[in-house]
Amino acid sequence: MKFSYYPGCSLHSTGKEYGESTQAVCQALGIELVEIPDWNCCGASAGHSLNHDLAVQLSGRNLLLAQKQGLDIAVPCSACYHNLRQADEELKASTDKRRELEQVTEMQFTGRVQTRHLLDVIYHEVGVDNIRKLVKKPLQGLKAVAYYGCLITRPSHKDGFDSVEQPQSMDNLLDACGCKVMKWSYKTDCCGAGLSLPQDKIVVELVTKLINMARQSGAECIITACPMCQANLEMRQDGANFPVLYFTEVLGMALGMKDTQGWLNKHLVSTNELVGKMKIG
Amino acid sequence: MNKGFALQVTEKSHENVNKCLQCLKCTSGCPIASWMDYKPNQINRMIQMEGKTKVLNSSTIWLCVGCQTCVTRCPMKIDIPHLMDTLREIAVAENISKEPNITIFHQLFLNSVKKWGRVHELELIGLYKLKSGQLFADMQLGQQMFMKGKLKLLPEIVKDKKGIKEIFKKVK
Ligand code: SF4
Numbered sequence A: 001m002k003f004s005y006y007p008g009c010s011l012h013s014t015g016k017e018y019g020e021s022t023q024a025v026c027q028a029l030g031i032e033l034v035e036i037p038d039w040n041c042c043g044a045s046a047g048h049s050l051n052h053d054l055a056v057q058l059s060g061r062n063l064l065l066a067q068k069q070g071l072d073i074a075v076p077c078s079a080c081y082h083n084l085r086q087a088d089e090e091l092k093a094s095t096d097k098r099r100e101l102e103q104v105t106e107m108q109f110t111g112r113v114q115t116r117h118l119l120d121v122i123y124h125e126v127g128v129d130n131i132r133k134l135v136k137k138p139l140q141g142l143k144a145v146a147y148y149g150c151l152i153t154r155p156s157h158k159d160g161f162d163s164v165e166q167p168q169s170m171d172n173l174l175d176a177c178g179c180k181v182m183k184w185s186y187k188t189d190c191c192g193a194g195l196s197l198p199q200d201k202i203v204v205e206l207v208t209k210l211i212n213m214a215r216q217s218g219a220e221c222i223i224t225a226c227p228m229c230q231a232n233l234e235m236r237q238d239g240a241n242f243p244v245l246y247f248t249e250v251l252g253m254a255l256g257m258k259d260t261q262g263w264l265n266k267h268l269v270s271t272n273e274l275v276g277k278m279k280i281g
Numbered sequence B: 001m002n003k004g005f006a007l008q009v010t011e012k013s014h015e016n017v018n019k020c021l022q023c024l025k026c027t028s029g030c031p032i033a034s035w036m037d038y039k040p041n042q043i044n045r046m047i048q049m050e051g052k053t054k055v056l057n058s059s060t061i062w063l064c065v066g067c068q069t070c071v072t073r074c075p076m077k078i079d080i081p082h083l084m085d086t087l088r089e090i091a092v093a094e095n096i097s098k099e100p101n102i103t104i105f106h107q108l109f110l111n112s113v114k115k116w117g118r119v120h121e122l123e124l125i126g127l128y129k130l131k132s133g134q135l136f137a138d139m140q141l142g143q144q145m146f147m148k149g150k151l152k153l154l155p156e157i158v159k160d161k162k163g164i165k166e167i168f169k170k171v172k
């Protein structure tokens, strides 16, 4: 199984451990990731916030580069994923936007490349049953909630890969890893996204609610599938000391991969106590 | 009264606010609504009523994070985040912002992408601190991230610089 890989800016910086665990876990699961050569930033929140068309063109360039590779794209970042899909949809719908992109890039847009979230790829292409078979170290002591955030499943009219209000894919993957997956109602609530720097107070309030609700559910950590959610949850939790891991790190631990500690060391909130407990559990 | 604002917004966004039922589903689910000076459904009504000045001077259009909750739940499928994109663009063109720090942050982010092709976080944070005057915010956090190799000293540079420049030139 081969995918074009769009890491996005975060996976080379603030979400480094997500990038490293993604590469390692995909390799272990038989998913070959070929990084899009010379990819550019999708514009994140800033692109569509200030210039909607610019965001479409920036993502459009990446779509064309993947098209050249002849592969569907796997994207670990929910914000990048949303931007690429949004661009794809708008390019398909508008001759003007397509023409603009084709003029700049001197390539023809076929619209045949599919953009998929990494969670979708692992869940649907590898599957829970296969993962269950591959698990070497079931994480029995790990009580976790799955946090999807806003942009993995939304908006609904763009045929997503999981339920909009009650997604299950990550819950099922965590269950396959042996975790005790707790129920909570905040799976798709917002983390504050791009307001983290310019309006940190809002983000602190949103994140504090998420952490409190996760605690109340009995979970000892939150599992995410987005570098922006993860960074906000760690940076803006106001000293709550509540670990926030990537689902790829959990998969890596369950698969018994040796690099896991290196990923976990990069977290801003220590995971030592959590991991210690798991070994006993 | 600024006649023609509703038309301008509709033409630019292709969203029809006249379909709005004022059912408040958008506002009830909006994670940021409690910080907004006007709620998303009120923005719709204000567009209908030609309230250009109020809409463009609202904090709402800047605080909306584009989380898509509202459009997902709206019975009329009005794409409010897209509407907000449109309103922000009009506000920027008229040099209006109720939330200057958010505007500055987005502008610096895009400058970074224009310059390198990818965002250079460390430079972005530094410039943002200078421009917003929030010099000492998050010092410890920044240091911690730097030590963990999460903020790089040097940018990653896209080779096809011309292509990136072209895109920025074309859409301006
Ligand atoms: S949910 Fe839709 S129809 Fe209802 S008030 Fe909001 S925009 Fe109007």
Ligand code: SF4
Residues within 6 Å of the ligand: B026, B029, B030, B031, B032, B033, B040, B063, B064, B065, B066, B067, B068, B069, B070, B071, B080, B081, B084
């Ligand atoms: S997209 Fe904007 S207006 Fe809609 S729910 Fe999210 S923050 Fe609120």
